[in-house]
Amino acid sequence: MAVTDPTRIEPDGRDVVLVRWPAEDDRLDELRTRAVPRLVLVASHADPFSPVDDLEDWVRLPTAEADVRARVRTLRRRAADASERIPELADDRLLRYGCWWAALAPAEARLAEPLVARFGAVVSRSDLARAGWPEGLPSRNSLDVQLGRLRRRLEGSGLAIRTVRSRGCVLAAS
Amino acid sequence: MAVTDPTRIEPDGRDVVLVRWPAEDDRLDELRTRAVPRLVLVASHADPFSPVDDLEDWVRLPTAEADVRARVRTLRRRAADASERIPELADDRLLRYGCWWAALAPAEARLAEPLVARFGAVVSRSDLARAGWPEGLPSRNSLDVQLGRLRRRLEGSGLAIRTVRSRGCVLAAS
DNA sequence: ACCGGTGGTTCACGGGCGTGTAACAGGCGG
């Protein structure tokens, strides 16, 4: 279905704003100053568009509605990236990352604590061991096993534990 | 003038690469790993496109040539912004460059250290050898092999090691 | 133009070992 009138478009959410150009130039200015992610629908007769930042994209009318949705998705992803989510681990062992969350087992939570605290940096295996087993860790690779379980718990979260050989582990966006 | 055949398009420079999709999917993969800024020309019948990073944009054919030029300009500006980053190597062997990062192997990290410290300048092979093998390097081409491995590790980072014949190597933005 | 030397790149191989994981068993709480 071809789109000529932007008012007929229903985006997936209301975070990304559609704006006509050049008709709604003043509204575009306002959205820019408020740093709202926006998709500019350029009139068929107008000059090519030049976005001012990475939260702005454009498409020339007429266009397929599916194409508009695709660009809205891209803008939404960029806005999410820009907002720089960081993981957070509460006392109740709830690990949150953006809109995702999961309940950790006690041992997993103790392991995750230094990883979250030093998000993006390497945590040594000895630090992990001390955090996970304050009384001294029981056997050789129980740490690795717990790490594996924590990894599995993070599946689908956008977080991942990456290993730095002979240095330790990093918690990072995957 | 409407554009249906991308081979007829002459971009302003040759830094941003035009690629047809889905016809040239494999070439697109290669450009992505090389972190080359690219404009994807989506066939009229194909599904909407979803860029994987900010150095990728797309437009559906047929389109006005002026629109293609506008998107190429945007990509070029983004690439220029991205090229202002400088790499950083922490002692936990994490090499960071903008939002990209990778964990280096021990020998790779020793090699990378002088290259990062003198980013953009030539480092002699003897300096590299001293940095990589403080005890004296083991055999003839172990240095070259490690350099090759380090090169491969940098794929997709936007960094590259270039050789200056009989002078040494340079670490630079690719 | 032919040729050998040098410098540089890449491949395959193999040993060593750090790391991941399946499987099983005990324990604790609901």
Add this chain to the structure above:
DNA sequence: CCGCCTGTTACACGCCCGTGAACCACCGGT
């Protein structure tokens, strides 16, 4: 009693890195 959490063992995988060898590009000498 059942389910989840935890520890332990054993094993397999994959990474790291040195080595040898083939290959290519370039340069200088005859």
